[in-house]
Amino acid sequence: MSTNNPPNPTRLVVYGAGGHGTVVADAAVLSGHALVGFLDDREQATLAPSEQLLSQNDPRLAGAAFIPAIGDNDARAAVMQKIEQLGGEVVSVVHPTAAISPHATLGHGVYVGPQAVVNAHATVGDGVIINSAAIVEHHCTLGDFAHLAPGAVLGGGATIGDHTLVGLGAKVLPRLQVGARCVVGSGAVVTRSFDHGLLLIGVPAIAQRT
Numbered sequence: 001m002s003t004n005n006p007p008n009p010t011r012l013v014v015y016g017a018g019g020h021g022t023v024v025a026d027a028a029v030l031s032g033h034a035l036v037g038f039l040d041d042r043e044q045a046t047l048a049p050s051e052q053l054l055s056q057n058d059p060r061l062a063g064a065a066f067i068p069a070i071g072d073n074d075a076r077a078a079v080m081q082k083i084e085q086l087g088g089e090v091v092s093v094v095h096p097t098a099a100i101s102p103h104a105t106l107g108h109g110v111y112v113g114p115q116a117v118v119n120a121h122a123t124v125g126d127g128v129i130i131n132s133a134a135i136v137e138h139h140c141t142l143g144d145f146a147h148l149a150p151g152a153v154l155g156g157g158a159t160i161g162d163h164t165l166v167g168l169g170a171k172v173l174p175r176l177q178v179g180a181r182c183v184v185g186s187g188a189v190v191t192r193s194f195d196h197g198l199l200l201i202g203v204p205a206i207a208q209r210t
Contacts, residue, residue, distance in 0.1 A: 010091065013061060015039045015079050016069035017048035020129075024069040024111050027095040036064050041079075065089040068109050068127060073145045073163040080109050080127050080145075098130075107144070116148075125162070134166075143180060152184075161196060 012033040014025045017040035025048070029035050037054040039061075040046050046053060054060065066088045068079040083090055092110040094100060104118045107126035115133040118124060122136045125144035130136060134148040137155055142148070143162035151169040154160065158172045161180030168186040172178060179196035184205065191204040198207040 010034065011036050011064040012091065012093075013037060013039055013054065013064045013066045014048075014069045015066050015083065016076075017046040017053060018070065019047050020071040021069035022048055023113065023132075024067060024093055027111070027113065028067070028093045030096050031094060033093065036060050039066075065091045067091055067093050067111065069111065071129070071147065073127075073147055073165060076127055076129075077145045077163070101138075104136075113150070119156075137174070149186070 010033050012028050013036045014021050017038035021038055025035055037052040038048040039054050066083045068076045070076040070079060080090060090109040092106055092108065094112040095114040097114045098112045098116045100118045101120040103120040104122045106124045109127045110124055112118065112130045113132040116130045118130060118136045119138045121138055122140045124142045127145040128142050129147040131148055132150040134150060135153045139157045140154045141159045143160060145163045146160045147165045149166060149168045152166040153171045155172060155174030157175040159177040160166060161178060163180055164178055164182040166184040170184045170186060170188045172190040176190055177193040178184060178190060179194060181196055182194065182198045182200060184190060185201040188200055188205040189203045190200060194200060194207055198209060200207055
């Protein structure tokens with residue numbers, strides 16, 4: 001298991017200067033990274049301090065590592081692809097109060113927020129967000145660029161597909177599967193497995209096409 005939290009300060013650029021980016025930056029500094037600043041392709045969408053915003057040709061980008069810090073799954077995937085195509089190093093950020101099993105596996109560009117839990121033999125794909133106080137129980141699998149919102153809970157052995165969002169406080173019961181590109185609505189409880197591309201709402205969750 002590798003969290004990519006450095007034993008020595010790593011110069012880090014947070015790609016995404018919205019609300020999620022500022023949260024990731026806080027966690028990065030607390031976990032030992034040296035924050036270089038923020039990049040964002042959207043001039044009007046920045047919430048980071050203006051003095052920490054970087055231009056695409058800023059010399060301070062040289063040699064820095066990056067984390068994609070955008071809540072939208074598709075946009076985060078596109079940014080990570082852009083970074084890697086340009087030869088940039090993508091790292092993960094784990095808040096120091098998160099609990100990560102030494103037997104869990106994290107991909108590249110993962111963010112794990114404060115008080116979140118990733119238990120034994122869980123597998124977390126690339127570019128995943130495990131937000132504040134979210135719980136990934138033992139033997140769960142999260143596909144690439146999935147997003148667990150604050151307080152979401154996955155029971156043991158649950159599987160979440162690529163680019164799926166599990167909303168605020170939502171729950172997926174043990175050993176169930178939720179397909180790729182789904183949205184599990186806030187507070188929903190998934191009590192059976194579902195296919196791809198669905199909006200899941202309610203208790204128990206029912207499916208609608210997105």
